[in-house]
Amino acid sequence: MGAFASGGHGNGLTGRDTECTQLRDLVAAAGSGRGQVLVLRGEPGIGKTALLDYLAERASGFRVIGTAGVESDMELAFAGLQQLCAPLMDCAAELPAPQHDALQIAFGLASGPAPDRFLVGLAVLGLLAAAAGERPVLCLVDDAQWLDQVTAQTLGFVARRLVAEPVALVFALRQPVEALTGLPRLMLRGLGDADARELLDSAIAGPIDTQVRDRIVAETHGNPLALLELPRGLSPAELAGGYYRPDILPVAGQIERHYLAQIRSLPDDTQRMLLLAAAEPVGDPTLLLRAAQRLDVRPEALAPAEAAGLIELGARVRFRHPLVRSAVYRAAQHDGRRRAHRALADATDPAHDPDRRAWHAAHAATAADEAIAAELEHSAGRAAIRGGTAAVAAFLVRATELTPDPARRGSRALDAADAKLAAAELDAAGELLAIAELAPLDDLQHARLARMRAQLAFTRSRSSGDAPGLVDSVHQFFRAASGLESLDAAMAQETLLEAVCAAIYAGRQFGTGVRGHLTAALAAAPAVDPTRPAELLLHALATRISAGSTGCVAHMRAAVAALTPATWSWQAFPVGYEAAVHDLWDDESWHRIAAEAVQVATGTGALAALPMALTTRAGVHVMAGEFAAARTLIADAGAISAAAGQAPVRYHALALAAWVGEEAVAVALIDSAARYGAARGEGRVTALAGYATAVLHNGLGHYQQAYEALCRACEYEDLGLYGWNLVELVEAAVRAGEHARAAAALAELEDRTVPGGTDWGLGALARSRALVSEGPGAEAHYLEAIERLGRTRIAVHAARAHLVYGEWLRREQRRADARAALRTAHDMFGGFGAMAFAERARRELLAIGDKSSKRRPASSGGPLTPQEQQIAELAGAGLTNTEIGAQLFISAHTVEWHLRKVFAKLAIRSRRELRNTPWR
Template sequence: MQQQPLVDRETERAALDSMVAAVRDGESRVLVVQGAPGVGKSALMGYAEQTATGIRVLRAGGIESEMELAFAALHQLCLPLLDRMAVVPGPRREALETVFRLRTGTPPDPFLVGLAVLDLLSDASEGQPLLCLIDDAQWLDQASAQVLGFVARRLLAESIGMLFGAREPSPELRGLPTLEVTGLREADAHTLLNSLTHARLDQRIRDQIVAETNGNPLALIELPRGLTPTQMAGGLGLLNADMVPGRIEESFVGRMQDLPEPARLLLLVAAAEPAGDTDVVLRAAGQLGIDLAAAAGTDGLMTIGERVTFRHPLVRSGVYRAAGAAQRRTVHRALAEVTDPRVASDQRAWHLAAAASGPDETVAVELERSAGRAQARGGVAAAAAFLQRAVALTRDPARRVDRMLAAAEASLDAGAVEDVRRLLGALPGGLDAHQSGRAAVLEGQLAFASGAGVAAIPLLVNAATRFADTHPQLARETLLNAWGMASVISDRESFVAVARAVHSVPASGERGALDLVLDGVALLVTAGWADAAGTLREAAKLIGDLPASAVVRWGWQSTVVFGAIWDLEALQAVCTQQVRLVREAGALQVLPNNLTGLAYALTWAGEFEQAAAAIAEGELVAAATGNPLPPFNSLHLLSLQGRERETTELITAALETAAATGFGAALTTAHWAGSVLYNGLGRYAEAMSSALAAEQTWEPVGTAWVLPELIEAACRTGEVQVARDALDRLIEATQPFDADFPAGLEARNRALLAHDDDAEALYQEAIERLGRTRMRPDHARAHLLYGEWLRRRGQRVEARRQLRTAYDLFVAIGMEAFADRARRELLATGETVRKRTAEITSDKVLTAQERQIALLVRDGLSNPEVGQRLFISPRTVEWHLRKIFTKLSIDSRRQLRDVLSHADDNIVTT
């Protein structure tokens, strides 16, 4: 088929020339060519391909009728590279092999698939630059779009270009660099029209055609076809500019209607076969008795070669829509009969569904099987589509309800909220207990996702009650989910409702770790710390033995027990293990939650550098997976560091989030951070106000951790009764756990309110007990409070010793505000103290990502291992390392370890 030459497009061609040149020079480039149908996107992509000399080109394209087939477009793109699969690291390779049906396994995380594709493309680009052309991206299946968008955002230093063509980019591609393609300039549009029309046209008619097509090249090319010279001379009639795609499609349909019947039927067969498989199309044509010789002439609308291709996607859609329903069913039936179920079972099931004229249980079962296969490959959107079609083909009422619920569950996983609402709204009455429970779970999840968190809890509790008799384990899992939601809401009544339901739905058989977690937190709410202590301790002993599958699903929720028993050292150990297991499982979507727990434990231990790395990694993963984390960990870290501007900015953002969503966890965390910050700065009235505000919402474990800040601030402002009440609550929470950290924390806070005769022994007990833990910030604060107490009593020598110890600890940890508070106290004792600050020079400033890479390399990770952690290619790691070495004036990895070990205080992030 002869391609119409490009007219004009100097700007667009220059952009593509620049992109191709950069890829050829070893750089990465991504571009989305966006514009209306027929405006010339495919022609521009063809131009890029023609100019890509010395570059290997990989092609894929979205097909409207193939959108339900998971990873269809990705398979097109990667098929030529499958011989390189051995270079992809184990878990990623297994994920890619699973989605391409080269192996069976558990459903892979789509972002693990994305990392595998990044590895595959990066390796292929080592020998020759790559240009990936993905046309009709608006019709990519969701799974492919998600992976390709992920990869596009990770490219940096590879010789890879990704060029997308789309009418309107899907959500997965939004935010990528975009080239907007509009109609031709008026003069160029006239030039093109003149080259196509041989009849003499009135200038007014020419102007009207150009204006009303908005210079759309395909409209200018296709609309005159089939018109007589008289019709052309008389004008095309008024065209509505926003109807141009429809008119183009109509022009294609008009051309088709002039073809002989065999040719029209062959076009329909090809339009209904989404993969462009020549063999399948020809065999289906034979099944329908089409005379291929008679059908050979299709007026250039279709070409049969290695693949069946149409002149334009609008040809396919126009042909399919112009056919009658009965004719489409006949064609799909023929395609199903010739599609091999061993290699294309999903396509065959989809054809059978399209061929059905009414309920058909056999086909519905096939669609269910296809949905199962799609879910096994991680194609949740495809699974939802198959199940929704199965619902339409189901006659039996009970089975139809089960399929509606399954379709709604899959649709929720795919983020198709409106489909979930529609399916739930169509459910009939008279559901059994299990069905109504499933429906209630879906309604609760919808409510929570919509911001109506308080309304979600009763729905989940109701669902658990319905499951209790027939599916007790499902009931308990539902309540564990409800607890997680309640923790975000931080609403006392919600916690009470969940806790009471837990008591009414006891575990069946021997209680495992998760049963003990659920029972422990429920007892904490309804009976208090003392009654819950034994169950919580028992749960904590078993959590480290959870299998990987349970860690992926429930691990981050299970760690609540360590905060409840005040054992943050065990929390750090378990979270480290869980992060490793989740990484190995490739469950990237839940990894940020596990990293959050690890960062929390590291922050309390005063390991600020490691905590910042865990926070940064969690934020990176969360951003990559499209589920940004709230800044709770950063708030905690910044407040302890005493960085007032950054902390107050995040507090403001968190309070705005709480106001917008009604989720109390944001409010509690923000005010708690404020209390820590202001205690460090010595602004005790503000600290007390923040601590009291943090208690406005309620979380049975987290609220207790605010109490030390409230006690200290209230004592310093003379609000003794407020401090005593808070101390009573703290003692109730800590006394059941006879360990150094809770006992030391209790002693430190008792000392603040004790008579002078008792205070000294309590301070010394606090220092001794906290000194045996890894909780360095609290140990340092015990020295500070003791030193302040001694100074007020006039014991300057001993006060100096305690305050100097506190100051040195705070400086070593990085608690700037508390260090300055200790320094002021030392000055008040008459000691001269030089304020220690880190020297910062411009050549030692690393970006946040450079810092992450530097720390990981310092810890001995290879470039591929760093790339796996940070979702970039080894080549990009090497590119960053070169910049890091330049900034730090070093030239080896060994020197990097030396620099970061001995002079890390001189390095800041920007």
């Protein structure tokens, strides 16, 4: 809270001139049609709420809506979002049916499967856009640190896509919220001494000793609420004589202590009413009064608290400040809290809001209670349907605590730990596994516990940089799979596949020992269903590891073909499937799996799997030369990873940087990823860094550097990456004069491409054969490479086939043929944005006297941004604004805004002209 003070400040807020100016500018910008987002961050009492109030007062002509996070409501999915959107639901009819249905399910207004989180986000974005069609909208979110996780993630999603809507979204929070990371931020500090003294003087009617005033200013650190509230508890003698000695407590503690002193001076029934209101997070006055009746407290008991300005009873129950609520609740005795929750549970309609009733009943429980625990378990099931992972975990944790039977408590602890793992709350998951470990578990539960220990170790090692932990998790997975063999064959196989995938990540850090572990485990593990995708992939990878490329092709193809949305297992084994399609050199299956991965992850609300799915799809775009689309997906994956507290997925970001060819940027990114991978024991990153370094330096013509990087990378065979590195190694070795090494790499590449028989693999092989060949015989290989790669989605390598062919033709003194091949390569690379390779082609053209190859900008309007380029591509392909918005997770209005800029830059007037404009 801040304070309004009179005199000397046109904005009415002492010491906040700069902040108020920024807020006025925000309102003006939103009113003119430019979407605005701002996060106000500061300690309790620093003035966040006052600035929100100031903003609401200055938003003349705006539709103002708002919500506030409630600490006790954090585990209930969509709670904050429902309150924010309630005033706008009259616009819901304008939404597309899928978005409308998702919103109805999320808000509990309809039943159905778990709503797609992205559809909910798009629905909220569409709701705001529809409301803003009538007049601008201002959304104010106070205490955002107490929003439920799903609401925070959804609003973060919306905030990043407010571009051309007359909407302003302003958050106020005490500490960072991961879902809002990266949004524009305004940090609020304490007032300067002069402003603090002025504010303090305005709050005191009588005289104040100068030394007392200076001490209060110093000890409150300029916190406006502390400056206003603390002196009110001091006697005139203390203020005038200098006897005030505040406790050595944080400002929030001082403020809550002051409020508590006010609260304790109130009648007992008033305090009970305040506690009821503090424990009831929705602010429903009807529910509050019904609960009060159950405590034999009359409604007029709240009047003294209203008179003191601590609470307001209107359409909603609202405390003067969130700290009043926390002061009331935290200072109450446990018995008092339980009685309040019991009354609220009894007053809550079990048919209308069974989950909140169960939550209150759980807080009211004085001992283990199976009936309440069972109801919480049911609530967890309902929360799972609505997609509230955090709520599922919260209900199951409390159910575990209230379960009297030790065996059932262990079972629920396992389920709760599983939910916490899904919610990426690793410490809580570990604590629950410890609880389960003390319970009388059966053999299957013990084995499941071992598997979850391995999952926890793997996740922690990849997030925290614990190198031994990643390798140890592989061993744990193998041991857990062994323990499951006689208990649950399907789970045993899935655990074994997890072990293989973890070993793929660990790479050279785990070593070739994976072959022995896997062979022994497969010999003991019984078959389940040979058509299951997990079983097919397990045997495909096992065959690849034990028998090499030649013997695994049929198994790999069967595993890849079996993976469909109806039998999806990508979420658990992404690296396994990606390694399979790369070892098959199967670009069509890679494209299909990447597209389906995104669809399934968004359709099921699997936020933990979505970053990997997005980056895999980005990898497809990189190889297709669609760099703008790849950038967008990588950026989205990064934002989602940050919001979910996950480690960033760096694989295809490195590849993109290498292909773009900006040396300083790419080298910094590669070095950072290599250090990060080494720190957490992810040996696979060594192969990736070698690949990215080789692509970069082969493009720049630094062949010796590329060769040295590849020699290190190829010391271990990382599935799915080794073949790519062999392709780069052949070229680097030939250009660096290391012909024996090039020949050896070519032989290895033949072993890995011929069995699959795809155009991608055989085209890469033909290009490599051409590079090691001498004289006229090389030309047939060059032409085969151009033909085969031209039939694939791997456009970057098709361009490289033209490039190396043109370079060979120049050396053969066939200048006209060389010019045609090099111009093709130059134009392709320039269109992709692969500037190092484009420059390499240009240098070759200059060498034969062609000076016409310098790339010109599309128009005098400047180059398109990555998002403008992506929107232009989709619009040129015939998609509508609504369809484009659905693909890019932005509103149709924002698409139209971007297209206007595209038309201006390209000097065109219609979407039809995009198809014939050489803007790429």
